[in-house]
Amino acid sequence: MARVIAIANQKGGVGKTTTAVNLGASLAASERRTLIIDSDPQANATSALGFPKDPARRTLYQNLILGESVERIVLDAKMDRLELVPSDKNLVGAAVELVNMENREYRLKESLAQLREKYEYILIDCPPSLDLLTVNALAASDSVLVPIQCEYLALEGVSELLDTLMRLRRTINPSLAIEGILLTMYDDRTTLSKQVAADLRSFFGTQVFETVIPRNVRLAEAPSHGMPVLFYDIHSKGAESYIQLAKEVIANAQKRVGQGSERADQGAGAPTSPTASAAAAGAGATGGTSSSSDGSSTSPQPD
Ligand code: ATP
Numbered sequence: 001m002a003r004v005i006a007i008a009n010q011k012g013g014v015g016k017t018t019t020a021v022n023l024g025a026s027l028a029a030s031e032r033r034t035l036i037i038d039s040d041p042q043a044n045a046t047s048a049l050g051f052p053k054d055p056a057r058r059t060l061y062q063n064l065i066l067g068e069s070v071e072r073i074v075l076d077a078k079m080d081r082l083e084l085v086p087s088d089k090n091l092v093g094a095a096v097e098l099v100n101m102e103n104r105e106y107r108l109k110e111s112l113a114q115l116r117e118k119y120e121y122i123l124i125d126c127p128p129s130l131d132l133l134t135v136n137a138l139a140a141s142d143s144v145l146v147p148i149q150c151e152y153l154a155l156e157g158v159s160e161l162l163d164t165l166m167r168l169r170r171t172i173n174p175s176l177a178i179e180g181i182l183l184t185m186y187d188d189r190t191t192l193s194k195q196v197a198a199d200l201r202s203f204f205g206t207q208v209f210e211t212v213i214p215r216n217v218r219l220a221e222a223p224s225h226g227m228p229v230l231f232y233d234i235h236s237k238g239a240e241s242y243i244q245l246a247k248e249v250i251a252n253a254q255k256r257v258g259q260g261s262e263r264a265d266q267g268a269g270a271p272t273s274p275t276a277s278a279a280a281a282g283a284g285a286t287g288g289t290s291s292s293s294d295g296s297s298t299s300p301q302p303d
């Protein structure tokens with residue numbers, strides 16, 4: 001039964017797609033059957049996996065709007081155990097067309113129901129917005145992974161995102177957990193990066209992944225070669241960091257199993273952790289109305 005993880009942050013350019021592609025490839029390399037769903041009309045994950053624009057290709061649009069089975073759309077991502085549901089610019093229309101559709105928040109969730117048995121991980125690359133595509137992704141997911149760039153104003157928008165997550169938990173997906181907050185584009189030569197990372201860790205505590213993704217030129221170059229960094233330069237710091245992240249994601253899943261799947265499935269119903277409360281308080285600080293009971297999660301608690 002797949003764990004479905006939305007990779008979301010409405011802020012642009014923080015490393016969502018880089019994470020979807022390279023975490024996906026690293027999970028596949030760790031022998032986990034993985035599906036990446038490109039739910040962003042920019043189609044960056046699609047091209048980063050080596051599929052240039054092709055108007056004839058079926059995409060997530062055909063599934064969400066025309067009701068075609070996802071199985072007819074899935075592509076082999078040129079690596080064992082890695083598959084892709086591609087996107088293209090038509091998906092812009094989907095965000096609008098969904099508005100008047102029945103069950104508009106749950107269309108992706110319904111499509112994934114039949115796929116969950118086939119994969120161990122399903123990663124959804126979200127667009128940089130909180131539109132209906134992102135809402136569909138969050139409604140369909142077990143958890144959300146939030147990449148945050150280690151830069152000035154890193155926290156800007158995060159409170160708004162957390163606020164939205166709290167609201168979604170109360171309404172369309174009560175079991176949505178925080179998979180983790182991922183520090184990206186970390187540059188250990190700058191005091192600013194160190195300071196931002198320290199601030200985020202003190203704010204979010206153990207909800208932050210131990211793995212930190214460094215700023216690494218190989219990560220930025222790999223998409224133009226249409227391949228995950230693992231194939232482009234396996235010895236790069238970027239490749240190492242995503243392999244490490246995959247290990248952490250897998251280890252956290254094993255811990256959850258250890259804690260009992262029932263509790264893991266409960267998500268928001270699980271006991272409140274101090275760090276989750278801090279995150280909830282963060283959302284509240286910007287005008288959110290979250291209570292600490294909403295702030296609970298089954299999020300990983302890295303040692
Ligand atoms: P969008 O919101 O537009 O979808 P995004 O959040 O998906 O953006 P990415 O596309 O993953 O962000 O990254 C933005 C840019 O930064 C890309 O050019 C990418 O190659 C580059 N990049 C991402 N992560 C790193 C990194 N760790 N080191 C260097 N460059 C990176």
Ligand code: MG
Pocket residue numbers: 016017018040042044125126
């Ligand atoms: Mg992206």
